Amino acid sequence: MAKIVIDGAEIETEEGANLLKVCLDNDIYIPNLCRLETDETPHASCRLCFVEVAGYKSPVPSCTVAVTDEMVVKTDTEPVRRLQKTGLRFLLSTHKIECKDCPANKQCELQDIAKFLKVGLKPKGLKQRFHETDVDERHPCFTYYPNRCVLCGKCIRVCRQEHGQSTLTFARRGIDTVVSCFQGDDIEKLPCEDYRACAAICPVGALEVK
Amino acid sequence: MEDDAAAATAAAEAEEKAILSDIEQKIKCFGKDRGRLIPILQAIQEEHQYLPEGAIQMVGRHLEIPASEVYGVATFYNAFRFNPPGKHPIKVCLGTACHVRAGDIILENFERKLEIKEGQTTPDREFSIERVACVGCCALAPVALIGETVHGHMAPSKVEGLLMRIQIEKEKEERERKQDESAQ
Numbered sequence: 001m002a003k004i005v006i007d008g009a010e011i012e013t014e015e016g017a018n019l020l021k022v023c024l025d026n027d028i029y030i031p032n033l034c035r036l037e038t039d040e041t042p043h044a045s046c047r048l049c050f051v052e053v054a055g056y057k058s059p060v061p062s063c064t065v066a067v068t069d070e071m072v073v074k075t076d077t078e079p080v081r082r083l084q085k086t087g088l089r090f091l092l093s094t095h096k097i098e099c100k101d102c103p104a105n106k107q108c109e110l111q112d113i114a115k116f117l118k119v120g121l122k123p124k125g126l127k128q129r130f131h132e133t134d135v136d137e138r139h140p141c142f143t144y145y146p147n148r149c150v151l152c153g154k155c156i157r158v159c160r161q162e163h164g165q166s167t168l169t170f171a172r173r174g175i176d177t178v179v180s181c182f183q184g185d186d187i188e189k190l191p192c193e194d195y196r197a198c199a200a201i202c203p204v205g206a207l208e209v210k
Numbered sequence: 211m212e213d214d215a216a217a218a219t220a221a222a223e224a225e226e227k228a229i230l231s232d233i234e235q236k237i238k239c240f241g242k243d244r245g246r247l248i249p250i251l252q253a254i255q256e257e258h259q260y261l262p263e264g265a266i267q268m269v270g271r272h273l274e275i276p277a278s279e280v281y282g283v284a285t286f287y288n289a290f291r292f293n294p295p296g297k298h299p300i301k302v303c304l305g306t307a308c309h310v311r312a313g314d315i316i317l318e319n320f321e322r323k324l325e326i327k328e329g330q331t332t333p334d335r336e337f338s339i340e341r342v343a344c345v346g347c348c349a350l351a352p353v354a355l356i357g358e359t360v361h362g363h364m365a366p367s368k369v370e371g372l373l374m375r376i377q378i379e380k381e382k383e384e385r386e387r388k389q390d391e392s393a394q
Contacts, residue, residue: 165275169282182281184267 002069007076018042019065020049023075030075031084031113033091033203034152035063038161046152047087048113051075059083081117088113089123094175095204096130096147097121104205110150129175139167139181141192142199142207146178149206155179155198162197179206218333225294230264232257237272247273251284260291293331296338298376300356302328305344307351316352317341319369336380337373 002015006028013022021037023030033046042063050059054072059080062073074080091110099105099121114121131146138144151170156179159166171180199207233254240246240253250269254261261284270277284290302308302317317339321327324337331338345353350362356372 165279167276167278169276169278171282171285173286180278180282180285182266182270182276182278184263184277 002067002071004067004069004071004073006073013067015067015069017067018063019051019053019067019071019073020062022067023051023062023073028075029116030062031088031116032063033109033113033150034154036154036157036161036201039157043153043157046091046150048084050080050083052077052080085117085119088117088119089126091150092119092121092123093126093128094130094147095150096134102148102205103208104148104202108205109203131176131178136178136180138183139192141196141210143210144179145206145208148204149179150204151177151179152203153179154201154203155207158197158201162195163191167192168198215333226262226264229258229262230268233265233268237268240272242273244273244275247275247280247283248287251280251290255290258294260294263292291329291340293329293338294335296331297336298357299338299340300324300354301340301342301345303343303345303351303353303355304341305348305351307348308344308353311351313352313364315366316354316364316369319366320354323369323373336376 002013002017004011004013004022006023006026009026009028011022011026020030020032020035020042024032030049030051032049034043035049036043042061044061044064047061049062051062051065052059052074053065054074059077062075088110092114095110099108099111102108105111111121134145134147136144136146153170156166156168156170159168167181168179169181171178196209199209236253236257237250240250247269250272251261254265254269266280266284267277270280273280284292300320302313302320304313304317308316317328320339324332324339326332326337326339328339328341342355345355345360347353347360347362350360352364354361354364354372356376361368361372
């Protein structure tokens with residue numbers, strides 16, 4: 001057992017537990033997009049779950065921290081919020097705000113986090129950059145919207161964990177990165193037809209079942 | 211014209227088929243562990259200058275991984291291309307110096323004149339456009355290469371002239387060839 005202090009409250013948990021999970025389990029909300037309960041190693045790609053841990057020089061993403069005894073954690077400090085807001089604004093700068101037409105409207109984690117951090121959905125001061133295509137129909141079972149996607153990769157990982165391999169993949173790189181599939185892949189081998197975990201796990205509305 | 215287009219498609223299909231059967235033979239020499247993915251792609255690209263769609267499937271089947279994964283890796287690296295290069299590959303430099311001297315405008319001009327995007331090949335397989343990072347003659351920025359020839363101090367107005375010159379040379383060659391044929 002380990003006793004830790006999060007935002008002044010003493011919490012008992014197991015040594016080595018995932019700090020982000022401990023916080024969420026104890027009703028201390030930390031914005032996060034890419035965490036999967038079933039991940040063996042944290043993906044740590046959304047850069048939103050920062051916290052301050054006493055003894056660390058700068059804020060760390062909480063999903064990569066294992067709890068140790070007498071750890072002191074702060075989740076609501078100025079540097080933490082600044083990092084989270086900046087990260088979110090970058091995500092929003094490549095996200096087309098068409099919430100009215102989006103099926104994820106009001107169940108969208110991006111909306112929730114923006115509300116939590118008090119960041120406007122159309123961030124000022126950043127140039128917006130979108131993909132040329134709004135809709136990708138290449139996958140036989142799903143429609144993909146690159147300008148909604150936050151590239152958390154949860155759809156790819158959840159499919160891989162379930163089936164050992166996935167027909168979804170990241171393609172291209174940098175600002176051009178998209179979730180994609182290869183036409184002519186042996187999709188029939190995978191039960192995409194009746195298994196829609198990837199669309200269900202999407203924190204936004206980037207994957208829609210056809 | 212339509213016959214020409216049909217003949218060109220048929221030729222392209224036959225060519226791809228030949229390439230694929232060649233790859234099918236050579237791929238057997240490689241191991242089946244995932245680590246062989248990039249060496250296999252490199253070998254294909256070196257031999258055939260591009261990765262045909264069928265090759266991606268073939269590599270996936272050989273390594274027993276989804277073709278999507280092969281596709282993901284191949285699109286990540288700029289070294290891999292998915293279209294056969296044209297007879298006159300155009301490389302527009304976008305290194306630091308050329309970037310500063312507006313190399314992207316030169317690229318855009320080539321794209322507009324040839325009606326293809328960077329990474330693509332014209333339907334007649336004459337030209338393809340690529341972007342490269344530094345050719346090593348920054349003093350001449352912005353720079354473009356057509357085939358092996360370096361064209362320095364590029365300007366948007368020079369693009370059409372360069373393409374025209376290649377076109378005229380091609381027509382001249384054809385005329386000479388016809389003359390030779392009729393002389394024989």
